[in-house]
Amino acid sequence: METYFINIIIFTITITISLLFRALFNLRSFTSKTPSQTLPPGPPNFPIISTIVWLSQNLSELEPILRNLHKKLGPMVTLNILSRPAIYVSDRSLTHQALVQSGALFADRPAAQTVIGKIISRDRHSISSASYGPTWRLLRRNLTSEILHPSRVKSYSHARKWVLQILLDSFMLSSKTGEPVRVVDNFQHAMFCLLVLLCFGDKLNQEQIKEIETVQRRLLVDSGGRFNILNLWPKVTSVLLWKRRKEFFKLVEDQEKVLARLIRARKNRAAGNGHALAYVDTLFDLQLPEEQKRKLTEKEIISLSSEFLNAGTDTTSTALQWIMANMVKYPHVQEKLYMEIKGVMENRETEVKEDDLQKLPYLKSVILEGLRRHPPGHFLLPHTVREDTVLGGFLVPKNAAINFMVAEMGWDPAVWEDPMAFKPERFVSKNKNGEVEFDITGSKEMKMMPFGVGRRICPGLGLAMLHLEYFVANLVWNFEWKAMDGDDVSLEEKQEFTVVMKTPLQACIYPRKT
Numbered sequence: 155m156e157t158y159f160i161n162i163i164i165f166t167i168t169i170t171i172s173l174l175f176r177a178l179f180n181l182r183s184f185t186s187k188t189p190s191q192t193l194p195p196g197p198p199n200f201p202i203i204s205t206i207v208w209l210s211q212n213l214s215e216l217e218p219i220l221r222n223l224h225k226k227l228g229p230m231v232t233l234n235i236l237s238r239p240a241i242y243v244s245d246r247s248l249t250h251q252a253l254v255q256s257g258a259l260f261a262d263r264p265a266a267q268t269v270i271g272k273i274i275s276r277d278r279h280s281i282s283s284a285s286y287g288p289t290w291r292l293l294r295r296n297l298t299s300e301i302l303h304p305s306r307v308k309s310y311s312h313a314r315k316w317v318l319q320i321l322l323d324s325f326m327l328s329s330k331t332g333e334p335v336r337v338v339d340n341f342q343h344a345m346f347c348l349l350v351l352l353c354f355g356d357k358l359n360q361e362q363i364k365e366i367e368t369v370q371r372r373l374l375v376d377s378g379g380r381f382n383i384l385n386l387w388p389k390v391t392s393v394l395l396w397k398r399r400k401e402f403f404k405l406v407e408d409q410e411k412v413l414a415r416l417i418r419a420r421k422n423r424a425a426g427n428g429h430a431l432a433y434v435d436t437l438f439d440l441q442l443p444e445e446q447k448r449k450l451t452e453k454e455i456i457s458l459s460s461e462f463l464n465a466g467t468d469t470t471s472t473a474l475q476w477i478m479a480n481m482v483k484y485p486h487v488q489e490k491l492y493m494e495i496k497g498v499m500e501n502r503e504t505e506v507k508e509d510d511l512q513k514l515p516y517l518k519s520v521i522l523e524g525l526r527r528h529p530p531g532h533f534l535l536p537h538t539v540r541e542d543t544v545l546g547g548f549l550v551p552k553n554a555a556i557n558f559m560v561a562e563m564g565w566d567p568a569v570w571e572d573p574m575a576f577k578p579e580r581f582v583s584k585n586k587n588g589e590v591e592f593d594i595t596g597s598k599e600m601k602m603m604p605f606g607v608g609r610r611i612c613p614g615l616g617l618a619m620l621h622l623e624y625f626v627a628n629l630v631w632n633f634e635w636k637a638m639d640g641d642d643v644s645l646e647e648k649q650e651f652t653v654v655m656k657t658p659l660q661a662c663i664y665p666r667k668t
């Protein structure tokens with residue numbers, strides 16, 4: 155029955171789209187207003203129909219459409235999604251102007267407009283969804299100073315060593331079978347273990363970690379997938395698709411149960427009993443400045459923990475998979491990296507240590523090239539402005555959503571020669587200590603922005619770079635990675651929570667030292 159209703163909805167949408175889609179794209183809006191009073195150009199707005207058209211696209215379908223619109227209409231275009239305009243910017247210097255030079259003006263987030271978004275962000279009590287103001291500042295500063303500070307990150311090096319060993323053991327076992335290994339699940343699990351330990355402390359076992367991973371992953375994947383339709387005409391779909399709606403709420407409830415159990419255990423533990431500080435510990439006593447200094451509720455702590463896990467796991471494991479895929483595809487890059495590592499390892503056998511990483515400039519170049527060529531997110535999270543603003547001669551109205559095309563900027567042929575090729579050598583410029591000199595924060599000049607730029611730049615940048623450098627170095631040091639016979643390693647992309655490999659990497663791996 156439910157499938158029947160979905161088919162009716164999809165059928166109606168398809169008919170509407172097919173009748174109007176071409177017309178939408180061939181038309182342009184004409185106006186007598188000056189540019190600074192008008193929105194950036196875009197396909198004309200037919201209120202309900204435009205929303206249906208855009209909501210029924212996922213981001214990977216939207217990206218080529220936007221690319222075409224930018225070619226025709228210029229670096230800023232407007233789509234009309236739900237009740238507000240959504241502006242997309244493809245130009246690097248306009249992005250720098252907005253997010254760096256006018257950072258405070260463009261630092262706000264739009265309120266979630268979809269049913270799913272509203273529930274998941276739990277009334278905007280997460281760093282990524284909070285408005286730009288005292289609560290956001292408190293939550294973000296808490297994360298960066300208490301957990302992502304280099305000294306705290308260093309105190310968790312035993313956790314990285316433990317996870318690395320699990321990864322190496324499992325690859326060693328697989329290598330003995332001689333069969334190619336599908337690596338994505340191992341990478342996702344490894345990153346998840348690390349983030350769970352930072353979030354809930356290091357006394358969890360594999361079973362507990364797996365339980366959290368299961369609920370988080372289902373909610374993450376299905377919210378952007380099969381539950382997405384609940385965002386269309388919520389009053390109608392909540393009746394017609396009541397079973398799916400119920401399933402969504404059950405999943406939210408399951409997630410709350412699993413995370414609440416861990417949060418309570420952490421809260422009730424005796425103080426000062428030798429546990430390393432975890433992210434949830436830092437949340438219990440925070441006082442919300444905008445709400446009479448009240449403490450966070452359990453649901454809000456769940457929201458923040460869930461954000462921490464989601465933000466740091468798929469992004470990093472996706473980047474890791476893309477980088478290793480390029481190691482397999484381009485054996486000369488892998489060999490050059492191996493030789494660099496060999497140069498600093500002397501007679502040591504197994505682990506490339508965290509202190510070794512700064513002596514490996516080519517490794518850093520490989521990671522930067524991986525993030526440029528395959529940024530895990532091809533867009534930022536949506537930004538907004540609190541007052542009408544002008545950018546590039548066009549109006550950005552108060553509360554409009556504005557987003558920036560991350561991948562396009564890293565592939566700009568005006569900056570990068572042969573931009574679609576994988577060439578770590580691009581990042582050769584080094585400082586007097588022999589370290590790669592490249593400003594990934596884009597504060598002076600923006601050439602790529604896999605972590606965003608400006609006030610909302612990813613606070614996990616340092617941790618993510620450490621994870622990528624540490625794991626890539628150790629995977630290449632311990633194993634030789636080769637393509638399966640006759641496999642060219644396809645770099646085709648697919649949009650999930652991040653932009654992943656459409657055909658997940660399968661590699662033959664051979665221990666370097668037997």
Ligand code: HEM
Pocket residue numbers: 281282283294461462465466467469470473529530531533534535536604605606607609610611612613614615617618
């Ligand atoms: C390769 C790994 C990662 C990539 C590519 C990445 C990328 C991004 C991007 C593009 C944004 C949006 C910036 C904007 O909207 O302007 C973001 C935001 C965020 N990221 Fe990351 N991220 C990564 C890893 C991490 C890690 C490890 C953590 C935490 C442990 C993290 C936590 C966050 C948070 C909390 C935000 C919201 C910031 C705000 O709104 O103020 N990320 N990240």
